Amino acid sequence: MDKERADKFYAEEGTEPSSELKKVPMKDHGVIxxxxxxxxxxxxxxxxxxxxxxxxxxxxIFAMSFDLLYGYxxxxxxxxxxxxxxxxxxAGLFIKYVSGNPLLAILxxxxxxxxxxxxLGLIIVRTTGACFALINLAFNHIGFFLVLxxxxxxxxxxxxxxxxxxxxGFLNFSSRPIMFGFVLFCLLLTFFxxxxxxxxxxxxxxxxxxEDETRVRFLGYNTFLYKWLTFVLSGSLAGMxxxxxxxxxxxxxxxxxxxxxxxxxxxxxxxxGAGHLYGALVGGVVYMVISNFLPxxxxxxxxxxxxxLLIITFRFRKGVWGYFQGVWKYVLKRKENQALMxxxxxxx
Amino acid sequence: MIYTIFYGFTIGAILxxxxxxLSLTFGTMRIVNFAHTxxxxxGVYALITLIALFKGYFILVAALSILIVIPISYVIERFVIxxxxxxxxxxxxxxxxxxxxxGVDAIKWIWGVNPYPMSDPIGKYLMFWGLSLxxxxxxxxxIAILLFVALNIFFKKTIVGKIVVAxxxxxxxxxCLGINVDKYFSIVFMLGSALAxxxxxxxxxxxxxxxxxxxxxxLLSFAVVIVGGMGNLKGTFVSAFALGMVMAITARYWSQxxxxxxxxxxxxxxxxxxxxx
Numbered sequence: 001m002d003k004e005r006a007d008k009f010y011a012e013e014g015t016e017p018s019s020e021l022k023k024v025p026m027k028d029h030g031v032i033x034x035x036x037x038x039x040x041x042x043x044x045x046x047x048x049x050x051x052x053x054x055x056x057x058x059x060x061i062f063a064m065s066f067d068l069l070y071g072y073x074x075x076x077x078x079x080x081x082x083x084x085x086x087x088x089x090x091a092g093l094f095i096k097y098v099s100g101n102p103l104l105a106i107l108x109x110x111x112x113x114x115x116x117x118x119x120l121g122l123i124i125v126r127t128t129g130a131c132f133a134l135i136n137l138a139f140n141h142i143g144f145f146l147v148l149x150x151x152x153x154x155x156x157x158x159x160x161x162x163x164x165x166x167x168x169g170f171l172n173f174s175s176r177p178i179m180f181g182f183v184l185f186c187l188l189l190t191f192f193x194x195x196x197x198x199x200x201x202x203x204x205x206x207x208x209x210x211e212d213e214t215r216v217r218f219l220g221y222n223t224f225l226y227k228w229l230t231f232v233l234s235g236s237l238a239g240m241x242x243x244x245x246x247x248x249x250x251x252x253x254x255x256x257x258x259x260x261x262x263x264x265x266x267x268x269x270x271x272x273g274a275g276h277l278y279g280a281l282v283g284g285v286v287y288m289v290i291s292n293f294l295p296x297x298x299x300x301x302x303x304x305x306x307x308x309l310l311i312i313t314f315r316f317r318k319g320v321w322g323y324f325q326g327v328w329k330y331v332l333k334r335k336e337n338q339a340l341m342x343x344x345x346x347x348x
Numbered sequence: 349m350i351y352t353i354f355y356g357f358t359i360g361a362i363l364x365x366x367x368x369x370l371s372l373t374f375g376t377m378r379i380v381n382f383a384h385t386x387x388x389x390x391g392v393y394a395l396i397t398l399i400a401l402f403k404g405y406f407i408l409v410a411a412l413s414i415l416i417v418i419p420i421s422y423v424i425e426r427f428v429i430x431x432x433x434x435x436x437x438x439x440x441x442x443x444x445x446x447x448x449x450x451g452v453d454a455i456k457w458i459w460g461v462n463p464y465p466m467s468d469p470i471g472k473y474l475m476f477w478g479l480s481l482x483x484x485x486x487x488x489x490x491i492a493i494l495l496f497v498a499l500n501i502f503f504k505k506t507i508v509g510k511i512v513v514a515x516x517x518x519x520x521x522x523x524c525l526g527i528n529v530d531k532y533f534s535i536v537f538m539l540g541s542a543l544a545x546x547x548x549x550x551x552x553x554x555x556x557x558x559x560x561x562x563x564x565x566x567l568l569s570f571a572v573v574i575v576g577g578m579g580n581l582k583g584t585f586v587s588a589f590a591l592g593m594v595m596a597i598t599a600r601y602w603s604q605x606x607x608x609x610x611x612x613x614x615x616x617x618x619x620x621x622x623x624x625x
Contacts, residue, residue: 076438123619129437130380134570135618138611141567149604260563263445270442303453309446313439314431 030192037191037281041184044285050176051248052292057183058244060284061190063268064277065237070266071274072198073230074210075128078262079136082143083235085257087113087242089147089155092163092252097154102165102173106243113239114232121231125224128213137259144257160253163246173247183244190237194277197233206230207275264291267305270312273319282320351481352600353593358485358554360592361492365547367569367576367584368499369540375516375579376533379432379440383424383447384544385562385569387417391545392552392561393455396464410549414542421541425534433530448562455559463558488550495543496585503581512536516579568595568607571614 045053066080091109095102124135147155155161165173172178197203205226208216217223246252255261264287272283294301312319318326366388373381394413402409428447432440503509511532515522523529555561568591576587591610599606 070438074438076441078441123615127618130374130441131574131618133437133441134380134574135615137567138571138614142608142611142615145604145608263449266442300453300457303450303457306446306449306453309442309449310428313443313446317439 033191033195034188037188038184041187045180050180052288054176054180054183054248055245056285056288057180057187058241058248059265059268059288060281061183061187061244062238062241063265063272063280063284063287064190064194065234065241066265067269067274067277067280068194068198068230068237069234070269071276071279072203072210073206073227075227075231076133076266077136078133078266079138079140079259080234080238080265081257081259081262082136082140083113083117083238084242084245085143085147085254086116087239088246088252088256089242090239091243092161092246093154095163095165095246096161100164100166102168102171102247105165106240106247109243109246110236110239113242114236117232117235117239118228121228121235125227125231137262140257140259140262144254144259147257148254155252155254158254160251160255163250163252165247174250179248183248186240186244190240191277191281194237198277202226202229263305267309270309271319273321273323273325276319276321276325279319279321286320352596354481354485355599356593356596357489357589358592359595360589361488362547362551363565363569363572363592364492364585364588365495365550366544366565367572367588368495368581369537369542369544370569371573371576371579371581371584372512372536372540373429374573376512376519376536377429377433378437379429379444380437380570381429382441382444382566383428383451384444384540385548385566386424386448386451387421387541388544388548388565389455389559389562390420390451391417391548392557393459394545395549395552396459396466396557410546413549414545417545418538418542421538422534424541425537429537430530430534448566452559452562459559461559463556466553466557484553491546491550499581508532508535564607568610571610574614575617 041053041057044056048056062080062084065083066077069080070076087109090112091105094105094108099105120139124132124139127135148157167173170178171182173182198206205216205221209223209227213223242256245256268283268287269280270283271286272281273279290305291301294304298304316323366385370381370384373379373384391413394416395409398409398412399406424447428443432443503513511522511527511529512535515529515532519529572588572591573584575591576583576585591613594609594613595606598609
């Protein structure tokens with residue numbers, strides 16, 4: 001971390017960094033990543049069903065939006081469902097009352113969630129730690145209550161309402177493969193956008209905010225602005241996941257904003273490994289598999305979730321992806337050592 | 349209107365019982381305990397089970413169910429909370445949330461998901477200037493005030509209380525005096541859990557009983573603790589009654605909006621006085 005911060009610092013100041021700091025830390029494997037993600041999701045499609053995998057991918061988008069906030073900026077939110085639900089309701093209501101154009105509905109959903117995040121972010125982002133989590137939770141609760149009760153006439157309360165978008169050329173959202181393709185496209189878009197952002201100076205900055213916000217402020221950055229931007233971005237992406245859910249199920253109900261569903265995305269982020277986009281992808285899939293299939297075999301799956309969360313907190317902090325990385329690093333180091341030893345042997 | 353104020357005081361009293369433990373755990377251990385109202389729920393379910401055995405002895409049963417909660421809270425403290433000292437807040441959140449998930453599921457396992465109806469154990473009304481106030485609610489308010497006085501005496505006069513108050517100010521300073529702070533934290537945790545159970549036991553007869561009852565009241569008591577100041581005992585007392593009043597008055601005019609209004613108050617408090625944790 002310190003190295004990256006120093007890198008950033010030197011880059012800003014225009015002073016010459018030492019040769020080691022000049023090294024670009026991230027290698028670009030864009031094409032390989034693209035192939036791996038697409039192939040990964042296509043491979044699990046025949047095992048599960050297309051509709052399920054579409055659902056998984058939407059959840060992965062949601063997990064990535066949460067990962068940006070929690071894994072990269074270090075702000076744990078217990079109210080990310082608010083933006084998810086806002087997106088879903090925004091798109092759903094747009095289709096129901098204004099027009100059935102699905103793309104426009106998605107845009108509107110993202111916009112509404114983003115606007116809400118912009119407005120609430122002004123308040124929420126000022127807090128940290130426990131307050132951040134709790135104030136998010138409070139707003140999520142207020143949102144849930146709003147759709148459930150005072151806006152009952154528009155949102156149809158607990159029962160929710162059906163969403164039927166019309167076809168837009170070949171974009172027929174009621175056909176499963178096309179929905180699958182579209183969601184995959186959105187997932188890749190989100191992934192590469194976030195990858196680009198998190199490896200840019202902005203990404204370094206928000207990771208520095210996670211480490212020590214005061215020091216970043218000492219460096220002369222307006223941390224409030226960056227935190228707010230991240231919050232808005234994360235909210236909009238969560239909104240996008242919400243709109244896609246609404247289109248995928250052709251249905252919106254208050255479950256999309258349920259306060260208690262927040263634990264799912266936190267769990268997904270942690271089990272995959274917070275602070276890696278891959279972690280969010282892996283965690284999203286793992287969580288969805290657990291929550292979809294485990295209740296069939298284990299009746300008390302909430303208890304299982306609780307125990308696994310405890311194990312993660314005490315023993316397995318880096319998550320699945322962090323674990324893989326650790327193993328990979330170990331293998332690389334061992335190879336290096338072997339090569340060195342071989343060299344030594346030759347010299348002798 | 350007098351009824352509204354009266355009901356506000358009752359809710360405030362219940363909120364006070366529950367949030368005092370939350371406030372103390374936060375103030376001493378720097379842990380935001382999502383599992384706090386688990387003990388509250390367990391207390392209520394213990395009450396339900398026991399009251400079927402001993403009909404008519406409400407006070408005895410209530411005392412027993414509070415006693416049952418204490419060893420459970422010790423187990424939680426010993427095996428989870430104690431490992432979380434000094435961890436970052438995220439992990440304490442997640443671990444305590446995990447405990448509450450496990451606990452709620454265990455309750456569903458043992459007692460089932462269906463809500464239990466309970467009735468007012470006294471059922472009499474106090475006639476007073478043409479008003480009829482349920483005696484049970486009056487007793488709850490009196491207990492809350494007595495508890496406030498008792499806790500004040502406990503924290504000012506007894507040595508355990510003094511150590512805890514000192515630890516609220518400066519944990520390391522107390523530790524430097526050669527006092528095993530963790531032991532006292534454990535006591536504080538059990539005390540807080542027992543008080544939450546007391547709140548549950550008193551509140552159960554005038555509300556509905558279901559496995560998720562803890563989660564909904566947890567959010568309210570978080571609001572109380574945040575408005576009153578984390579680890580501030582008098583602030584918790586005042587804010588519990590103030591928010592209880594807010595709930596009652598909102599409920600009078602707009603019954604669904606009661607809980608939401610509390611969160612709005614909490615959000616406003618956080619905007620004007622953010623707590624840096």
